[in-house]
Amino acid sequence: MLTIRVIPCLDVRDGRVVKGIKFQGLRDAGDPASRAADYEAQGADELVMLDVSATPEGRATAVETVRHIRAQLSIPLTVGGGVRALENAGALLDAGADKVAMNTAAVDDPTLLTRVATRFGAQCAVVAIDAARRLDGEGWEVVTRSGKHRTGLDALAWAREAADRGAGEILLTSWDRDGTRSGYDLDLLGAASRAVRVPIIASGGAHAPAHLVEAVRAGADAVLAASIFHDGDWTVDAVKAAMAAAGLEMRR
Amino acid sequence: MKPIVRVVRTGTANLASVVASLRRVDAEPVLCADPALLRAADRVVLPGVGALGAAMGTLQGDLGDALRARVEAGRPTLAICLGLQLLLEGSDESPGVPALGLVPGRARRFDGDALRVPQLGWNRVEPDAGCRLLEPGYAYFAHSFYLPDAPEGWAVARTTHGVTYTSALERGPVLACQFHPELSGAWGLGLLARWLEA
Numbered sequence: 001m002l003t004i005r006v007i008p009c010l011d012v013r014d015g016r017v018v019k020g021i022k023f024q025g026l027r028d029a030g031d032p033a034s035r036a037a038d039y040e041a042q043g044a045d046e047l048v049m050l051d052v053s054a055t056p057e058g059r060a061t062a063v064e065t066v067r068h069i070r071a072q073l074s075i076p077l078t079v080g081g082g083v084r085a086l087e088n089a090g091a092l093l094d095a096g097a098d099k100v101a102m103n104t105a106a107v108d109d110p111t112l113l114t115r116v117a118t119r120f121g122a123q124c125a126v127v128a129i130d131a132a133r134r135l136d137g138e139g140w141e142v143v144t145r146s147g148k149h150r151t152g153l154d155a156l157a158w159a160r161e162a163a164d165r166g167a168g169e170i171l172l173t174s175w176d177r178d179g180t181r182s183g184y185d186l187d188l189l190g191a192a193s194r195a196v197r198v199p200i201i202a203s204g205g206a207h208a209p210a211h212l213v214e215a216v217r218a219g220a221d222a223v224l225a226a227s228i229f230h231d232g233d234w235t236v237d238a239v240k241a242a243m244a245a246a247g248l249e250m251r252r
Numbered sequence: 253m254k255p256i257v258r259v260v261r262t263g264t265a266n267l268a269s270v271v272a273s274l275r276r277v278d279a280e281p282v283l284c285a286d287p288a289l290l291r292a293a294d295r296v297v298l299p300g301v302g303a304l305g306a307a308m309g310t311l312q313g314d315l316g317d318a319l320r321a322r323v324e325a326g327r328p329t330l331a332i333c334l335g336l337q338l339l340l341e342g343s344d345e346s347p348g349v350p351a352l353g354l355v356p357g358r359a360r361r362f363d364g365d366a367l368r369v370p371q372l373g374w375n376r377v378e379p380d381a382g383c384r385l386l387e388p389g390y391a392y393f394a395h396s397f398y399l400p401d402a403p404e405g406w407a408v409a410r411t412t413h414g415v416t417y418t419s420a421l422e423r424g425p426v427l428a429c430q431f432h433p434e435l436s437g438a439w440g441l442g443l444l445a446r447w448l449e450a
Contacts, residue, residue: 001375001376001412001413002368002371002373002374002375002393002413003373003374003375003390005373005374040437045373045374045392046373046392067268070268070269070272071272071275073272074273074276074434074435074436074437074438074440074441075392075435075436075437076392076394076432076435093266093268094266094268095268096268096269096272097268098266098269098394098435120266121303122370122396123370123372123394123395123396124266168370168372168394169370169372197367197368197369198368198369198370199368199370199372199373221368221372221373222373251374251390
């Protein structure tokens with residue numbers, strides 16, 4: 001049966017990894033390709049690279065960064081940030097991404113998902129959904145533009161529409177939990193996993209292996225985490241060992 | 253001299269990961285859409301991402317004939333993911349489109365209420381006793397259609413996602429994998445290296 005995927009996330013700005021200061025033993029901890037190879041060696045099942053460059057020049061380097069990572073990496077790579085058009089997706093896939101994640105651009109124009117899925121296959125098309133609990137507490141709404149804009153769009157309805165339009169996977173981030181280190185939003189994960197049939201990657205809030213285990217029990221098929229690995233407290237292998245000890249099916 | 257591996261450019265597949273992984277096992281990948289070169293090449297990889305109907309569109313005529321000739325003659329050929337399904341008689345993904353017809357069988361869609369579709373992630377590959385290249389281990393899969401039964405005349409590996417199905421086939425140096433060896437870490441690179449020696 002399918003194992004649970006553990007997916008470290010690299011935030012990259014202008015070709016450099018921007019998070020993670022305590023990284024030991026790497027010649028260049030800010031080099032995305034070195035960091036990616038190290039995660040693979042630790043047992044990462046997949047990687048996500050999020051381009052957080054603020055300028056067009058910075059974003060242009062993302063394709064080069066993907067090329068450098070791919071030359072060393074033998075596991076799947078999803079790239080997000082700045083995928084606004086079919087051509088962006090094509091350039092990243094050509095450079096060595098296996099999937100592209102679309103967020104704000106897909107909300108602004110949902111046909112982008114359909115076009116990417118039709119051209120490159122549903123397994124290449126990931127919809128990244130940033131969800132925040134509604135201010136009245138009833139359900140979740142989609143937020144875009146790095147959380148600056150509350151769309152009013154129901155997150156579960158958007159997840160269903162995105163899957164119908166061809167997204168092969170959902171990267172679901174709880175905007176309420178992101179950066180809090182208090183664990184994933186389990187209610188959100190449970191509701192989303194019942195709402196769609198495509199796999200769900202949990203994101204936002206992880207800080208200990210117990211959080212990852214909870215997310216899987218709530219319905220996630222994969223767990224994305226950044227600070228838990230970047231801070232150097234846990235290796236991927238140690239996290240996977242803890243998850244296996246909790247009874248989950250892991251690739252070891 | 254590094255062994256040259258010609259990678260079929262079908263126009264629908266994402267080739268960067270295949271090319272990078274072949275370089276890592278010390279081969280020299282060259283993209284190719286020339287039927288005569290593919291027919292004569294020492295080694296050919298048929299990658300595949302996307303829909304079967306679109307890929308078969310590019311494999312009509314000489315390109316398809318060149319692949320048929322290779323597989324029938326048992327020349328070193330590696331088909332990946334959709335590449336495996338292209339060897340079959342057809343797929344429920346594109347009902348009216350005949351595939352290459354080199355392997356008996358037809359691809360069906362994963363079905364079942366509790367099942368995630370597509371299957372995305374790492375799953376166990378269990379080769380039968382007749383396999384020479386395939387070894388047990390975890391491989392990375394990304395697909396919605398699968399080959400249910402083991403075709404006659406091939407050694408096979410099996411995987412379970414709701415159903416137990418045929419996840420790889422081998423006969424001499426002809427190898428077809430539903431999973432992606434190029435994305436399956438050290439285990440996948442090991443398989444590529446053995447195929448290069450086959």
